[in-house]
Amino acid sequence: MIIENVTNQQEVLVKMVLDTWYAKTAQLDKLLSDLSDEQLMEEVAPGRNRGFYLLGHLTTLADSIFPLLGYEKQAAHLWEPYVKMPDKKNDDLPTVSDLRKDWTIVITVLREKLAGISVQEWFEKHTAVTKEDFLREPHRNKLNVILSRLGHLDYHLGQMQFLKPRGENGE
């Protein structure tokens, strides 16, 4: 009875984190469908990153979840231009239309993979931590990868919101 109850709570917690991840990625999907390619080419605030740069950045950070869970990246080519290079220092960027596709592929495949991970597995170590470190730092598990990416997604979602005209819930 106790085990059932506790296991139940584990399931609930995994569901809480995953559902939040799906809700936030859906929020970005919605924002992307509201924005034209031209709007995505604009800076989110004067002198700051452009919208599509943040889209590339969020796509490659979501893509970086795959290897941490033991899977292959879907869009490995985005790491260099959207993490290693700052915005506006690179003339050789994919088109906004390609980026939209990459985002959708990464999020869709990721969702399939996440759905196949058992509750127990979520509490196992991710691939970038050693067994020894994991004994000392058991929070470095697979679920924590999603939790930390969630924060990162929210942070930039707040900024990308500024691409919408003022008055359209653009605060």
Add this chain to the structure above:
Amino acid sequence: MIIENVTNQQEVLVKMVLDTWYAKTAQLDKLLSDLSDEQLMEEVAPGRNRGFYLLGHLTTLADSIFPLLGYEKQAAHLWEPYVKMPDKKNDDLPTVSDLRKDWTIVITVLREKLAGISVQEWFEKHTAVTKEDFLREPHRNKLNVILSRLGHLDYHLGQMQFLKPRGENGE
């Protein structure tokens, strides 16, 4: 052995969420110490909310965690001006200096309260959900309150970052 292991994982998960909350509130503390009152009076982007409005908004949303966990608010007077009223529609706002103090009080008292909640309690229902609804929706527990406020904090942290001059990690 199984119970111990599972209970351990519960503890780990609570710790993950609370540590993330402490880290993010510390990130806002750091940003606030880097910004002058004058900088906080500025809009985060042209035509958008002013920095101190977002500070009041984040303070009152953190304050709103107390009643959901069964405690009293520390700064109930902030709900009306920073949630019910939009920015720039209210001439009767507290000073930035008062707001900084409110933020610190709310976060400090909250930390004390959070530290006193047992792992088991985190999985119990928060006060705004009925027993009947909680049976159907067990994710509406106390820990989920922190998880959802975390997302909200990150969202606005990304925006408040723009108050820092460009080039100072202000992207």
